[in-house]
Every structure is written in C-alpha cells, then in structure tokens.
Amino acid sequence: MKGNDKVLEYMKMAKVRSVVLAVAAVSAFSHHAIAEVELPVVPVSDLARGNQVDLASDEDAAPGQSEQQGFDSSKLPAIPVVSGSVLRNDVPSAKPLGKGQKVAEITSIEDEEPSGPAYKTTRNVIDAVPGENQLVNVSMGHPNRIVTPFSDPKVLKLDKDALVTVKENVVYFASDKSTPVTLYIREAGDENLAVSLTMIPQKIxxxxxxxxxxxxxYMAAGGFGxxxxxxxxKSQPYExxxxxxLRAIALGxxxxxxxxxxxxxxxxxxxxNQRGLRFDFSDAQMIDGQKFKAVVGVVSNLADQPIEFVETNCASRNVAAVAAFPHVYLEPGQKAEVYVVLKDGVEKSRGKKRKSLLGSR
Incomplete structure (x- = not known):
C-alpha cells in the first residue's frame, strides 16, 4: 500500500510541473509577441515624391494601438528618404550607348502615329505618238510593268544588262544600273507601227x-487583232x-x-432606225476581235406606249448579229443596251497599196 501511495504522490507532482511549464510557455510567448511590434505603414508615393515621413508619429496607427502595446517607436532605426528621381535620372543601361544614341521615351503602340512618307504609285498613262521617243522614269533593281495596246508585242533592245519579259500584251522591264535603255515595241509581224520608249532607271x-x-x-495600222x-x-461554228x-458582252x-x-x-x-426608239452611239464601246467587232450603244423608248425592239432595224451589209439587253420590250422612258456585231473587225491594211493600171476602181 505504501508503494502505491508513493506512485500516486509522484504522479500528482508531475501534473503540477506540467501546468507550471505550460503557464511559463504562454507567458514567454506573450512577452515575445509584445516585443515584435508591427512597423508603421508608409505609402510608396511619399517615398517617390521625396516627402519626409515621421516614423515616430502615431497618425497611421490605429487609435490606442501604441498605448495598448506599450511600444516606443522612437527606438526604431530611421529609414532613409530617397527621391523618386533616382529611378529616372542617370540610369545606367545594360550596354553602353553608342555614338549618337540616346534613351528615348517609350510610347504606347495605340498612341503612336505613323511617321515617315507614305509612298503610293498612281496610274501612269503614256500618250505615245508614232515616230516620237518618250522618256520614262522607272524603278532601278525592281520589275516595271508596261501594258501595251498590242495583242502580241515584240520588243527590240540592245542593252544586254536589262531584262525584258513579255506576257501576253504586257512587257516587264528591269535593270540594276542607271544607264538609260531604249525599247522599241511593236505588233508581231508588223513593222508599220512601233512605240519608242527610253527607260531611265532611278531609285523609286x-x-x-x-x-x-x-x-x-490605231485605225491606220488596221487594228491589232x-x-x-x-x-x-475558229474553235466553234459561226452561229x-x-x-x-453576244452573251459574254451582255454579262459584262x-x-x-x-x-x-x-x-x-x-x-x-x-x-x-425604228419609230419611237432613239439609238445613241455617241459614247459607244468598241470590243475588237480578229474577225468580229462589237459596237455597244443605248436604245431608249421615246413613245408613250411599250415598243418591241426589232433587231432587223439595225441590219446592213457588214452586220453579223444584233441584240438588246436586258429588255427587248421597252416601256415608255425605259432604256437598254444594244449590241451590233460587225464582220471582219477593223479593216486590215497590211503592206503598201498598189495603184491599179485601170485607174481608180
């Protein structure tokens, strides 16, 4: 029994010691928490502007916070005040600036306005006159495109450094030198008419x-079929x-x-000529082929009643076909396009004329 009493007494003493140690730990933790006081909050904007900040004042602290913690802020080390200009002035670059270089302000892409000349080429028409040479400024080192009125143009040049390529009725010219180059452009198989151009390469x-x-x-040359x-x-029957x-012309x-x-x-x-209808070919379009030539005009109804256009009212010896679109029955004041297809296209006059021994005929 005595042994049991001693064990119970020993266990009671151990519990008392545990309680004392727990109380001591709580007390030490509370003293340590009091020692670690929160530093006052200073706005970064004040530091950037160089404003003096009083770290000893309690304006930024909560009311009664200093008294409750019992902390003397005057014992904290003072934080040096740095002006915000140090972030902008005399900032060393990652790599030394070269001669003539400088640090530029970076602007937003949305606010940046395009600077520099806006190059734009316009349509250039050369009014060529047979027998006269035309001086033309072209790009040096780049291809230039020449659209000719010939259906199958042939080009004569003597400069070996200039490059000339023909694609259908278009001539492409390129030269990497500033030396002028003269071109003679004519229709294949016909030496009666030629266009003379002197190409002057420039940095444009x-x-x-x-x-x-x-x-x-154009008429003197008999057209360029x-x-x-x-x-x-010739790939299909005549009709x-x-x-x-006519279908292609009507569809544009x-x-x-x-x-x-x-x-x-x-x-x-x-x-x-047809009664009640007026035919206007003053602004007519000419669509030239090899064997046919189509003339596009306008027909309008001047009467006070509908009139049907009759194609035979445009018939003549050299007319191959006649049609109107989009209306054949024209209401009063209504208009339509009229197509008159002529035979043999433009009259060809190749070579020289021979005078007849029988006189004029």
Whole structure:
C-alpha cells in the first residue's frame, strides 16, 4: 500500500510541473509577441515624391494601438528618404550607348502615329505618238510593268544588262544600273507601227505604265487583232461564235483575246432606225476581235406606249448579229443596251497599196 501511495504522490507532482511549464510557455510567448511590434505603414508615393515621413508619429496607427502595446517607436532605426528621381535620372543601361544614341521615351503602340512618307504609285498613262521617243522614269533593281495596246508585242533592245519579259500584251522591264535603255515595241509581224520608249532607271518604287495610242494611229495600222481571239472564233461554228460573243458582252465579260476601247469619231456609227426608239452611239464601246467587232450603244423608248425592239432595224451589209439587253420590250422612258456585231473587225491594211493600171476602181 505504501508503494502505491508513493506512485500516486509522484504522479500528482508531475501534473503540477506540467501546468507550471505550460503557464511559463504562454507567458514567454506573450512577452515575445509584445516585443515584435508591427512597423508603421508608409505609402510608396511619399517615398517617390521625396516627402519626409515621421516614423515616430502615431497618425497611421490605429487609435490606442501604441498605448495598448506599450511600444516606443522612437527606438526604431530611421529609414532613409530617397527621391523618386533616382529611378529616372542617370540610369545606367545594360550596354553602353553608342555614338549618337540616346534613351528615348517609350510610347504606347495605340498612341503612336505613323511617321515617315507614305509612298503610293498612281496610274501612269503614256500618250505615245508614232515616230516620237518618250522618256520614262522607272524603278532601278525592281520589275516595271508596261501594258501595251498590242495583242502580241515584240520588243527590240540592245542593252544586254536589262531584262525584258513579255506576257501576253504586257512587257516587264528591269535593270540594276542607271544607264538609260531604249525599247522599241511593236505588233508581231508588223513593222508599220512601233512605240519608242527610253527607260531611265532611278531609285523609286516600281511603276506600272499604260501605253495609249491615238485612234488615228490605231485605225491606220488596221487594228491589232489578237491570235487568241482568232483561235476562239475558229474553235466553234459561226452561229455559236456570235451567240457566245453576244452573251459574254451582255454579262459584262470580254471574250478571250478581245479588247475594249472607246469608239473613235472617225468610225461610222451603226445605222439603226425604228419609230419611237432613239439609238445613241455617241459614247459607244468598241470590243475588237480578229474577225468580229462589237459596237455597244443605248436604245431608249421615246413613245408613250411599250415598243418591241426589232433587231432587223439595225441590219446592213457588214452586220453579223444584233441584240438588246436586258429588255427587248421597252416601256415608255425605259432604256437598254444594244449590241451590233460587225464582220471582219477593223479593216486590215497590211503592206503598201498598189495603184491599179485601170485607174481608180
């Protein structure tokens, strides 16, 4: 029994010691928490502006916080005040600046306005005159595009350094030297008419040139019938060729190998006459092929009642086909396009004329 009493007494003493140690730990923790006082909060903006900050004041602390903690803030080390200019002035770069370099302000992409010249090339038309040479400024080191009125152009040049390529009716010219180069452009198989151009390469953007011949020169040369137009015309029966030609013109298309131009004042207008209808070919379009030439005009109803357009009222010896679109029955004041297809296209005059021994005939 005595042994048991001693064990119980020993266990009671151990519990008392445990309680004392726990109380001591709590007391030490509370003293340590009091010692670790929160530092006052200082706005970064004040430091950046160089404002003096009083760390000993209790304005930023909660009311009664200093008294409750019993902490003397005057014992804290003072934080040096640094001006915000040190973040902007005399900032060393990662790599020394070269001669003529400087640190520039970075702007937003949205606010940045495009600086520098905006290069833009415009349509350039060359009014070529047979027998006269035209001086043309072109790009040096870049291809230049020359659109000719010839269906199958041939180019004559003597400069070996200049490059010339022909694609259908377009001539491409390029040279990496500033030496002027003269080109003679003509229709294949015809030496009667040629366009003379002197290309002057310069450091400018590539150019696209359109050669325009006067109507008198075009008519004197007998037109420039395309071989592709001739192949298209011969690839099908006569009637189907005319039907496809009128259909393509009505839909706003140009048949393969055909060319569109304005009617010359030297070309006679089709003879169309029907009571109550007015035919206007003053601003007519000419669509030239190899064997056919289509004239596009306007027909309008001047009467006070509907009138049906009759195609035979435009018939003549050299007319192959006539059609109107989009209306054949015209209401009062209504208009439509009228298409008159002429045979043999432009009259060809190749070579020289021979005088007849029988006189004029």
């Amino acid at each position: 953007p590539p150019r696209e040139l359109f050669i325009k011949l006067p109507e008198s020169a 395309s071989k592709k137009a001739e192949q298209w015309e 189907k060729t005319l039907t496809d030609l 298309d140009v048949p393969q190998g055909y060319a569109v131009r304005n009617r010359s004042s030297a070309e006679p207008a089709p003879l169309c």
